[in-house]
Amino acid sequence: MFYTGSLSTVFSIMMTSLCKELYQFILAQGILLGISMAMICCPMVTIISQHFKRQRAAAVGMVIAGSSLGGVIWPIVVHELLQKPNIRFGWTMRIVGFIMLPILGVSCISARPPESSESTDKENRNNQKKSAQKIDWSILRNPVLHLTCLAFFIIYFGMFAPFFFTTSYAISKGFSSNLSFYSISILNGASLFGRIIPGIVADRYGKFNCCILATGFSGIIALCWTSVESVAGLVVFAAAYGFSSGVSIPVFFSPRNIK
Numbered sequence: 001m002f003y004t005g006s007l008s009t010v011f012s013i014m015m016t017s018l019c020k021e022l023y024q025f026i027l028a029q030g031i032l033l034g035i036s037m038a039m040i041c042c043p044m045v046t047i048i049s050q051h052f053k054r055q056r057a058a059a060v061g062m063v064i065a066g067s068s069l070g071g072v073i074w075p076i077v078v079h080e081l082l083q084k085p086n087i088r089f090g091w092t093m094r095i096v097g098f099i100m101l102p103i104l105g106v107s108c109i110s111a112r113p114p115e116s117s118e119s120t121d122k123e124n125r126n127n128q129k130k131s132a133q134k135i136d137w138s139i140l141r142n143p144v145l146h147l148t149c150l151a152f153f154i155i156y157f158g159m160f161a162p163f164f165f166t167t168s169y170a171i172s173k174g175f176s177s178n179l180s181f182y183s184i185s186i187l188n189g190a191s192l193f194g195r196i197i198p199g200i201v202a203d204r205y206g207k208f209n210c211c212i213l214a215t216g217f218s219g220i221i222a223l224c225w226t227s228v229e230s231v232a233g234l235v236v237f238a239a240a241y242g243f244s245s246g247v248s249i250p251v252f253f254s255p256r257n258i259k
Contacts, residue, residue, distance in 0.1 A: 002111055005039025006104035010097050012036055017093035040104075044111060051114050057207055061199025068195060068246065071163075071188025079181055155215055159245050162222060162238075163187060169225070170234055183234060187242035194246025202247075214247030 012033040019025045045060060052059045074096070081092040139145060166187060170180035194214075202210040221241045228237050 001039050002043045003108055005036045005043075006108055008032060008036040009040060009104065010101050013093055013097035013100065017090045017097070040107075044107070047111055047113055055200075055203050057199040057202040058196070059199075061195045061197075065192045065195045065246075068188045068192035068242075071191070072185045075181060075184050075188075079178075158222075159218065162225065162241050162245075166234075166238060169228075173229065173234075175231065175234065179231065179234070183238045186235060187238040190239040190242030191246035194243035198247040210247055214244050217244040 012028050015028040015032070016025065019028055045063060048059055048063050049056055077099075078092060078096065081087050081095060082089065087095070163184070166183050167180045170183055171177065198210050198214060218241060221237065221244055225237060225241075228234050
């Protein structure tokens with residue numbers, strides 16, 4: 001799945017470079033890239049979680065922080081490439097795809113599940129045979145699982161809105177296009193620390209305790225969004241929201257087992 005997701009991600013970027021109509025962007029970016037990124041993210045985080053029984057939130061936070069680092073670098077790279085009159089949009093996307101290809105290649109080579117003993121391998125094979133014979137659907141009747149899934153669905157349904165619309169809001173308020181564009185890098189830069197540091201704290205004081213606190217702060221900061229009228233206010237908002245919103249992601253991917 002990880003290999004397929006990596007190849008289809010690069011393919012979707014290359015197809016985006018050829019897009020001319022809106023529906024083509026929807027197919028290449030909205031559908032294909034979305035599915036491809038899910039095929040990359042979920043297996044990778046699952047593999048990391050299998051390697052760590054202790055300090056799991058910290059480990060997952062460090063892995064997920066890579067997306068924040070990419071959120072800092074990629075807007076700058078794309079913006080600078082688009083400013084070159086001899087490159088334009090098509091070759092900008094192709095260059096992005098060529099950069100992503102070796103990075104994903106290294107990830108594919110490096111990603112490995114934890115090594116297990118011979119007895120554990122036999123046990124896993126026996127469990128797989130039993131699972132193939134009969135599927136246990138009892139987990140779907142677990143009310144704790146229902147509430148957890150619902151809670152994180154609501155969190156993520158609203159959490160990424162500032163990531164998408166901070167640039168548009170800044171432009172509508174008359175800020176320079178460069179500052180508006182780089183506000184995404186500021187937001188993601190703060191999110192990098194918001195995924196690593198709270199992940200370390202969450203392993204000690206409780207994952208869901210930190211998640212509840214960070215979600216509350218994110219909501220309060222988001223309510224202050226419309227009061228931003230100055231450059232300093234935009235920078236402070238982007239940094240504060242980026243840090244607080246980054247907490248729930250490592251917590252979501254590293255909870256304790258639901259019984």
